[in-house]
Structure formats: structure tokens, C-alpha cells
Amino acid sequence: MSTPQWHSLSQFIAMDGYGLYIWGAYGVTLLCMVIEPLMALHRRRQAWQSAQEMAATEQEEA
Numbered sequence: 001m002s003t004p005q006w007h008s009l010s011q012f013i014a015m016d017g018y019g020l021y022i023w024g025a026y027g028v029t030l031l032c033m034v035i036e037p038l039m040a041l042h043r044r045r046q047a048w049q050s051a052q053e054m055a056a057t058e059q060e061e062a
Contacts, residue, residue, distance in 0.1 A: 006012040015022050 013019050013023070
């Protein structure tokens with residue numbers, strides 16, 4: 001059975017001096033995972049709006 005390497009929360013967060021890099025990488029990854037679906041939703045809405053505008057313009061011309 002293994003024992004934990006860290007004896008306190010602050011030691012765990014510090015990660016033997018590498019905490020800034022490790023938690024920074026997790027933070028950037030999380031940020032990307034949140035932003036990407038939001039951007040996809042925004043692009044989808046823009047495409048839908050553009051398609052509706054084009055359809056309305058074609059109906060007016062006909």
C-alpha cells in the first residue's frame with residue numbers, strides 16, 4: 001500500500017515546487033475546454049442567422 005507524498009494541502013498545491021506549472025497547465029486546459037464549446041455555439045448561431053438572412057433575401061428577390 002502506498003502512502004501519500006504530501007502531508008498537507010499546501011504541500012500538495014506546491015507539488016514540490018512545480019505547482020505553478022502543473023496547476024497552470026490544468027487551468028489553461030480547463031479554460032480551453034470551456035471556451036471551445038461556447039465559441040462553437042456562437043459560430044452555430046451566426047451561421048443560422050446568416051442562413052435565415054440569405055433565405056429572406058432570396059424570398060424578397062423572387
